Amino acid sequence: MTQLGxxxxxxxxxxxxxxxxxxxxxxVALLFIAPVLLGFAVFYLYPTIRGLWWxxxxxxxxxxxxxxxxxxxxxxxxxxxxWNSMWVTLCYVVLNVGSxxxxxxxxxxxxxxxxxxxxxxxxxxxxxxxxxxxxGLVWLWLLDTNLGFVNRTLDAMGLxxxxxxxxxxFAIPTISGINTWAFVGYTxxxxxxxxxxxxxxxxxxxxIDGAGELRTFFRITLPLLKPILALVLVVSLIxxxxxxxxxxxxxxxxxxxxxxxxxxxxxxxxxxxxxxxYAATMAILLVLIxxxxxxxxxxxxxxxxxQLA
Amino acid sequence: MTTMTTTAVPPVTVGEPRTARARRRAGRRITPGxxxxxxxxxxxxxxxxxxxxxxxxxxxxxxxxxxxxxGRLWPSNPTVINFARVLGLLSPEETRAAxxxxxxxxxxxxVWNSIVYCSLIGFFQTLxxxxxxxxxxxxxxxxxxxxxxxxxxxxxxxxxxTLLPNFVxxxxxxxxxxxxxxxxxxxxxxxxxxxxLRQFFxxxxxxxxxxxxxDGAGKIRIFWRVVLPMAQGPLITIALITVVxxxxxxxxxxxxxxxxxxxTVTVALGVYLQQSPNTQPDWTGLMAASTLSVIPxxxxxxxxxxxxxxxxNFTGIK
Numbered sequence: 333m334t335q336l337g338x339x340x341x342x343x344x345x346x347x348x349x350x351x352x353x354x355x356x357x358x359x360v361a362l363l364f365i366a367p368v369l370l371g372f373a374v375f376y377l378y379p380t381i382r383g384l385w386w387x388x389x390x391x392x393x394x395x396x397x398x399x400x401x402x403x404x405x406x407x408x409x410x411x412x413x414x415w416n417s418m419w420v421t422l423c424y425v426v427l428n429v430g431s432x433x434x435x436x437x438x439x440x441x442x443x444x445x446x447x448x449x450x451x452x453x454x455x456x457x458x459x460x461x462x463x464x465x466x467x468g469l470v471w472l473w474l475l476d477t478n479l480g481f482v483n484r485t486l487d488a489m490g491l492x493x494x495x496x497x498x499x500x501x502f503a504i505p506t507i508s509g510i511n512t513w514a515f516v517g518y519t520x521x522x523x524x525x526x527x528x529x530x531x532x533x534x535x536x537x538x539x540i541d542g543a544g545e546l547r548t549f550f551r552i553t554l555p556l557l558k559p560i561l562a563l564v565l566v567v568s569l570i571x572x573x574x575x576x577x578x579x580x581x582x583x584x585x586x587x588x589x590x591x592x593x594x595x596x597x598x599x600x601x602x603x604x605x606x607x608x609x610y611a612a613t614m615a616i617l618l619v620l621i622x623x624x625x626x627x628x629x630x631x632x633x634x635x636x637x638x639q640l641a
Numbered sequence: 642m643t644t645m646t647t648t649a650v651p652p653v654t655v656g657e658p659r660t661a662r663a664r665r666r667a668g669r670r671i672t673p674g675x676x677x678x679x680x681x682x683x684x685x686x687x688x689x690x691x692x693x694x695x696x697x698x699x700x701x702x703x704x705x706x707x708x709x710x711x712g713r714l715w716p717s718n719p720t721v722i723n724f725a726r727v728l729g730l731l732s733p734e735e736t737r738a739a740x741x742x743x744x745x746x747x748x749x750x751x752v753w754n755s756i757v758y759c760s761l762i763g764f765f766q767t768l769x770x771x772x773x774x775x776x777x778x779x780x781x782x783x784x785x786x787x788x789x790x791x792x793x794x795x796x797x798x799x800x801x802x803t804l805l806p807n808f809v810x811x812x813x814x815x816x817x818x819x820x821x822x823x824x825x826x827x828x829x830x831x832x833x834x835x836x837x838l839r840q841f842f843x844x845x846x847x848x849x850x851x852x853x854x855x856d857g858a859g860k861i862r863i864f865w866r867v868v869l870p871m872a873q874g875p876l877i878t879i880a881l882i883t884v885v886x887x888x889x890x891x892x893x894x895x896x897x898x899x900x901x902x903x904x905t906v907t908v909a910l911g912v913y914l915q916q917s918p919n920t921q922p923d924w925t926g927l928m929a930a931s932t933l934s935v936i937p938x939x940x941x942x943x944x945x946x947x948x949x950x951x952x953x954n955f956t957g958i959k
Contacts, residue, residue: 360859367769368773375807393809450947473927581910618799
């Protein structure tokens, strides 16, 4: 979202005539930005430099960091556990972002075409406001193998019980489903807000031309929503890669690492095994991957802009 | 819920011409498409609410009934004893009798800790980012745009990257298990809040400030007396978003605030789950505690639902 904002402000700044001023507001400005600058320097800039440095060291939290060159990078890139985590994370991201986006589009379209109810919208938003830890716990209980409501219902219907968290094949799909439940309302509201910006006459024209709802959706809503769709995808994708809370509460990465996502693996390396250098290296690789993904998506976004000129 | 329906007028219909509304009304015939559409919306609504219902229902079930009531939609013997024991109101003996482990569980304290954590972050972050955002939008000083670009670049860095060094920093400062150690990284700024508020200040007209300047008011005075009152809406919005995010925080408070005296609700929920036996988790207690973690945000949604919903339009898209 912010990337777009930056692009939007840049041209307007250039276009605005610079007002001649006798002198700047240097001193007052320093006073105003001092807290923000301090926060940035201490909690963003310094740790970034420190993290970079650690990735070239052997650092166990107890002794001082010791320079080891590129050893960590070699070790991470040849670590099958790391690649397993990346693969698990990727599966999660695809399942989660895919299902979340499609469902949110359906819900947003239905709201847009059928109702303006604020009660409906606020209710759909509730799961997003609840801590992920709570969401994880509630679903852990709902999906419990013996006593959970879902398995009880399956049992009553004469079906086999499902080990949602205990079966390695189900762990990641289950967790991605849970988070889809938690974030779909929020995503739908973002799409809905985007749909409200599409001029109403477009729909009236389509109706006069006798276009059905499906045709209207694919020919009008979807193309005109593209910039927002791309934007929301970037944000969901980056957010989705950083899944931690739900895994930490429900499966703790298990069974047998089937749900050990990259954030959880970094967390384990850092705070269970105290391999700070190793963890920092993985974090840097994650930053790079996210950077590349964002870049690609923003290129796609720019290519799809100007549909609603 | 009722307050919400009465006060909340959907924003879109406000400026809409009557004819367009009337035309839409006229188009509201019952068609198979509409029936399917409404069915899906109702399913989504029920699917959203049911897990919360089940949470509350389980919280009201006595621990002894957890097996018997597992398939029932309503507790056969509703009780609030689970809330009493997770709030630390019962003696260890009574807690054990009600199905707890007897270990000290005091969610009254954890909720209070969370409230302190969220309020500190919400208030100071909003204040400092408003000051910074105003300076970056309005004041003239050397290197303004470049500096702003650098600060905003921090948006691209995933939390885990700064998390590890920040943990070590807080530890080295001796602030582990203190409120200040927990709030420190988000107290002064987040790139998002700074960006959001600067964007707002860029878009408000300069006239009022200029009039105040002609009257001889200094920059600081203008900011406090003129600009902040005008920015009330966005300030509340950003504070609200910050508070909600802080309420949901897990990983950072987990690293810094393990001690009971500063433990937040999310961390306490995790600890509670770990303490209860794997084979037979204390579900009724866990669901009572989960309910306590939902109540504050549910209240926010009931009283400020419209503001939150509308804030999405501008934080998410613009």
